[in-house]
Amino acid sequence: DAGVTQSPTHLIKTRGQQVTLRCSPKSGHDTVSWYQQALGQGPQFIFQYYEEEERQRGNFPDRFSGHQFPNYSSELNVNALLLGDSALYLCASSFVQRHEQYFGPGTRLTVT
Amino acid sequence: GQQLNQSPQSMFIQEGEDVSMNCTSSSIFNTWLWYKQDPGEGPVLLIALYKAGELTSNGRLTAQFGITRKDSFLNISASIPSDVGIYFCAGQEGTTDSWGKLQFGAGTQVVVTP
Numbered sequence: 551d552a553g554v555t556q557s558p559t560h561l562i563k564t565r566g567q568q569v570t571l572r573c574s575p576k577s578g579h580d581t582v583s584w585y586q587q588a589l590g591q592g593p594q595f596i597f598q599y600y601e602e603e604e605r606q607r608g609n610f611p612d613r614f615s616g617h618q619f620p621n622y623s624s625e626l627n628v629n630a631l632l633l634g635d636s637a638l639y640l641c642a643s644s645f646v647q648r649h650e651q652y653f654g655p656g657t658r659l660t661v662t
Numbered sequence: 663g664q665q666l667n668q669s670p671q672s673m674f675i676q677e678g679e680d681v682s683m684n685c686t687s688s689s690i691f692n693t694w695l696w697y698k699q700d701p702g703e704g705p706v707l708l709i710a711l712y713k714a715g716e717l718t719s720n721g722r723l724t725a726q727f728g729i730t731r732k733d734s735f736l737n738i739s740a741s742i743p744s745d746v747g748i749y750f751c752a753g754q755e756g757t758t759d760s761w762g763k764l765q766f767g768a769g770t771q772v773v774v775t776p
Contacts (some may be wrong), residue, residue, distance in 0.1 A: 554704070583762060592666075592750050592766030593705070606762045640704050644762075649693040649712075649754055651764060653704035 552577055554643050554654035562660045563631050571626045571657045575643030582624040583651055584616060585640040593640055599624050600646050628659075636661045665689065668751050668767025676775055681738040683770040685751030692756035694734040695764065696725050699748045708749075709736070731756075741774050748772070 555574045563569050575582050581600045585593035595608035599618035613629045622643075628635055638658050642651035668685045675681055685694070693712055697705035709720050711727035711734060718725055722739045734753070738745055748769040754760055 581762065583764070585764075590768075592668075592752075592768050593764075595763045595765070598762040600762075606759075608763060642704075642764075649762075649764075650695065650707055650710045652707060653697075655702075655704045 554641055554652055556639075556641050556654040556657050558657060559655070560658045560660075562662060565631055565633060565661055567631050568627065568629045569631060569659060571628075571639050571641075571659070572623070573625070573641030573643075573654060574623045575641075576652050579643035579645055579652070580622055581644045581646045582618060582622065583642045583644070584624070584626045585642065585653075586610075587638040587640055587656070589637075596626070631661045633661050635659065666751060666753060666765055666767040668770055670770060671768070672771040672773070674773045674775065675741055677741060677743060679741055681741055681745070681772060682735065683749060683751075684733060684735045685753070685767050686733040687753060687765070688732070689755050690731045691734075691753035692731070693754040694725070694727050695752040696723075696734070696736050697750045697752060699750060699769070705750055738772075741772075743774050743776065745772060746774050 557572045583598040584596040587593040598606040602618045615627045618624045638656045640656045641654045644651045696708045699705040709725040716727040724737045726735045750769050751767040752764045
């Protein structure tokens with residue numbers, strides 16, 4: 551049973567650029583959530599997608615956007631990158647009616 | 663920012679000792695989850711709790727959902743070297759607009775010495 555997968559593993563971008571991160575949920579899961587984890591801190595909720603729509607959003611600016619595809623996979627897009635966007639970006643999947651979220655290995659984004 | 667207060671921040675223990683950590687929130691939660699994260703990896707779900715007073719075990723791990731619904735506790739018995747890592751509590755408030763939003767504590771770093 552495949553778990554949550556994310557790509558790429560690492561990414562280095564320049565300030566002002568745009569980035570797209572990808573996530574495939576655990577088999578059978580229909581809901582995908584994205585989190586940002588800064589060094590030494592717990593994950594911070596960005597948003598959640600279900601039925602190809604954003605249904606919950608945390609305190610992140612509009613530069614952060616996402617998409618969910620019919621096969622439940624998801625993308626996180628960040629525009630106009632800032633140095634402070636450097637972090638580990640985690641994707642988590644779940645069943646819509648369940649609160650247990652299962653995390654992928656993350657994408658380490660470095661903005662220079 | 664994070665609304666969960668997790669303590670202690672770090673623990674240095676000897677192999678075989680028991681470990682206790684806790685998490686408190688300023689608001690009522692309807693779900694508490696405990697995760698472990700190893701360096702360079704994503705958090706791994708250890709235990710999920712859904713009812714006030716609930717006590718749930720997973721091997722040597724035991725977690726409790728506080729009666730006030732504003733706290734949770736995790737105990738690790740007879741620690742072994744592979745227990746090393748960062749343990750996070752996470753919770754979800756019992757409001758409609760919080761559905762699916764997990765709030766995380768800052769983590770408890772556990773170091774086990776032989």
